[in-house]
Amino acid sequence: xxxxxxxxxxxxxxxxxxxxxxxxxxxxxxxxxxxxxxxxxxxxxxxxxxxxxxxxxxxxxxxxxxxxxxxxxxxxxxxxxxxxxxxxxxxxxxxxxxxxxxxxxxxxxxxxxxxxxxxxxxxxxxxxxxxxxxxxxxxxxxxxxxxxxxxxxxxxxxxxxxxxxxxxxxxxxxxxxxxxxxxxxxxxxxxxxxxxxxxxxxxxxxxxxxxxxxxxxxxxxxxxxxxxxxxxxxxxxxxxxxxxxxxxxxxxx
Amino acid sequence: xxxxxxxxxxxxxxxxxxxxxxxxxxxxxxxxxxxxxxxxxxxxxxxxxxxxxxxxxxxxxxxxxxxxxxxxxxxxxxxxxxxxxxxxxxxxxxxxxxxxxxxxxxxxxxxxxxxxxxxxxxxxxxxxxxxxxxxxxxxxxxxxxxxxxxxxxxxxxxxxxxxxxxxxxxxxxxxxxxxxxxxxxxxxxxxxxxxxxxxxxxxxxxxxxxxxxxxxxxxxxxxxxxxxxxxxxxxxxxxxxxxxxxxxxxxxxxxxxxxxxxxxxxxxxxxxxxxxxxxxxxxxxxxxxxxxxxxxxxxxxxxxxxxxxxxxxxxxxxxxxxxxxxxxxxxxxxxxxxxxxxxxxxxxxxxxxxxxxxxxxxxxxxxxxxxxxxxxxxxxxxxxxxx
Numbered sequence: 001x002x003x004x005x006x007x008x009x010x011x012x013x014x015x016x017x018x019x020x021x022x023x024x025x026x027x028x029x030x031x032x033x034x035x036x037x038x039x040x041x042x043x044x045x046x047x048x049x050x051x052x053x054x055x056x057x058x059x060x061x062x063x064x065x066x067x068x069x070x071x072x073x074x075x076x077x078x079x080x081x082x083x084x085x086x087x088x089x090x091x092x093x094x095x096x097x098x099x100x101x102x103x104x105x106x107x108x109x110x111x112x113x114x115x116x117x118x119x120x121x122x123x124x125x126x127x128x129x130x131x132x133x134x135x136x137x138x139x140x141x142x143x144x145x146x147x148x149x150x151x152x153x154x155x156x157x158x159x160x161x162x163x164x165x166x167x168x169x170x171x172x173x174x175x176x177x178x179x180x181x182x183x184x185x186x187x188x189x190x191x192x193x194x195x196x197x198x199x200x201x202x203x204x205x206x207x208x209x210x211x212x213x214x215x216x217x218x219x220x221x222x223x224x225x226x227x228x229x230x231x232x233x234x235x236x237x238x239x240x241x242x243x244x245x246x247x248x249x250x251x252x253x
Numbered sequence: 254x255x256x257x258x259x260x261x262x263x264x265x266x267x268x269x270x271x272x273x274x275x276x277x278x279x280x281x282x283x284x285x286x287x288x289x290x291x292x293x294x295x296x297x298x299x300x301x302x303x304x305x306x307x308x309x310x311x312x313x314x315x316x317x318x319x320x321x322x323x324x325x326x327x328x329x330x331x332x333x334x335x336x337x338x339x340x341x342x343x344x345x346x347x348x349x350x351x352x353x354x355x356x357x358x359x360x361x362x363x364x365x366x367x368x369x370x371x372x373x374x375x376x377x378x379x380x381x382x383x384x385x386x387x388x389x390x391x392x393x394x395x396x397x398x399x400x401x402x403x404x405x406x407x408x409x410x411x412x413x414x415x416x417x418x419x420x421x422x423x424x425x426x427x428x429x430x431x432x433x434x435x436x437x438x439x440x441x442x443x444x445x446x447x448x449x450x451x452x453x454x455x456x457x458x459x460x461x462x463x464x465x466x467x468x469x470x471x472x473x474x475x476x477x478x479x480x481x482x483x484x485x486x487x488x489x490x491x492x493x494x495x496x497x498x499x500x501x502x503x504x505x506x507x508x509x510x511x512x513x514x515x516x517x518x519x520x521x522x523x524x525x526x527x528x529x530x531x532x533x534x535x536x537x538x539x540x541x542x543x544x545x546x547x548x549x550x551x552x553x554x555x556x557x558x559x560x561x562x563x564x565x566x567x568x569x570x571x572x573x574x575x576x577x578x579x580x581x582x583x584x585x586x587x588x589x590x591x592x593x594x595x596x597x598x599x600x601x602x603x604x605x606x607x608x609x610x611x612x613x614x615x616x617x618x619x620x621x622x623x624x625x626x627x628x629x630x631x632x633x634x635x636x637x638x639x640x
Contacts, residue, residue: 079263098260098594124262133438139348140336159336160329162269163347169438171262171591175269180329237437253592 130240259595286459539574
């Protein structure tokens with residue numbers, strides 16, 4: 001009798017616990033969580049981005065690809081990524097002339113260039129900082145750094161208070177007017193967790209953008225970082241930015 | 254992209270925090286300031302300002318009730334606002350607002366008002382009938398012991414709460430300053446002086462408001478304005494203003510002398526887009542003129558009526574100046590690009606969710622609440638009138 005009671009309790013307990021575990025797992029499965037993607041382990045990656053100023057030709061393909069892939073509003077005030085054009089007069093490098101018509105979506109036409117000036121393009125996006133000020137200030141934890149180093153937003157939790165937009169030094173966040181919640185670059189998380197490249201990287205015709213996995217020893221980024229001088233934007237902000245720029249001019253803000 | 258001069262990051266063109274977020278520090282400042290004035294009488298035994306003690310508490314309560322409304326109206330998803338209580342993010346300065354607010358409302362202000370009014374509430378309960386009787390009965394929380402021992406205990410408890418209340422008032426508004434001051438990405442906001450400046454500007458605005466309310470309400474009820482009381486409040490206003498002005502000047506001088514990477518952009522902004530609200534309204538009309546008026550009233554031997562007019566003018570200008578200061582902090586902090594290469598424009602609309610119309614309504618609302626509170630809980634009991 002005792003034995004059968006013990007067996008019954010054990011079975012019932014296991015059933016209850018397993019059902020609980022299964023229900024938790026089911027949420028993740030239903031949400032399409034990355035851990036359920038085959039062969040993807042969040043703890044095995046630490047994502048970053050490499051942007052090569054010398055290679056960027058300002059064609060705007062990345063901006064168009066990003067807007068299409070991520071359903072970003074098609075107006076001139078909402079961008080997950082955009083391209084800036086710098087014209088720097090070498091006599092006055094502290095005051096560059098910068099523009100980004102429609103975020104560079106349509107590419108750039110003629111660059112007016114004086115004899116003492118240089119010009120280049122700077123692709124901008126979320127820096128996926130490891131010490132993100134945006135993550136720090138979110139009042140409900142709707143924005144967070146994933147275990148694989150990507151700064152993400154849970155749109156089902158976001159209050160739309162916009163504190164994170166104020167806290168981001170790089171201007172990479174905006175309120176999606178359709179949901180009234182915050183939106184930003186996700187490094188195309190839905191793609192990279194399936195072994196694909198972010199849309200901007202995939203479509204860049206010159207290879208100016210490269211996805212980097214800092215935890216993967218086979219990733220050529222390690223060799224690149226070892227042999228090249230790279231900078232991050234606004235290093236004085238100490239945000240642990242992971243968008244590494246090669247060939248970045250000191251005038252870039 | 255109308256209104257943009259130079260270069261803004263594309264996502265920066267549209268301003269994120271509107272006039273409603275200007276109201277938030279303005280209103281909480283009035284709350285903190287009014288409470289600090291009330292505690293002067295209670296804790297520091299400045300009996301001459303006694304006529305304003307209860308009025309100051311009721312003013313603080315009326316404005317505190319309204320304080321979260323502009324925030325609520327501003328949220329993109331207002332239906333999720335309670336998540337700040339249920340799932341607060343511990344590293345967020347903003348997440349703590351709900352708790353600081355609740356503590357101040359429930360732990361300090363309501364308790365202090367209740368203790369101070371308990372005797373009156375019990376008397377009103379006993380003297381009235383019908384619905385009014387039930388209402389006062391509920392407000393007494395069904396505690397009708399007004400024996401000398403009970404009242405002595407009330408007084409002692411009220412005093413302790415006021416003592417705890419002073420740092421709490423500082424916390425409430427210093428905290429609001431911290432929300433802005435801790436944003437390192439924004440050089441217009443990022444300064445450790447911000448919470449301190451906010452506290453002193455709160456005292457200035459709260460004292461000015463209570464002074465004006467006292468004068469206005471006395472006139473409205475045909476009651477004589479106690480000049481020693483108003484004189485004392487005006488002198489406190491003057492002293493608080495001097496400290497506030499000095500702190501703001503320390504900040505300004507520090508910025509000018511240090512002249513870091515943001516200085517040119519901010520300096521340009523102050524001389525162009527913020528000129529009217531910063532130089533003319535805040536520093537000129539809202540600070541220099543009231544300071545001068547208050548200084549004159551301290552030194553010159555003015556007749557009562559003249560002095561009263563000076564106080565009213567100085568008080569009104571002070572409120573304009575402090576509102577302009579909140580405007581310059583909140584709106585000014587978003588007019589320049591974080592690239593320091595350009596400026597945008599704030600387009601204030603009228604009858605939209607974050608427009609001028611709801612802002613005006615939210616500024617009128619506390620006065621409506623205060624009118625109700627004054628009827629329900631008269632700040633000047635009948636016995637005090639006959640004295």
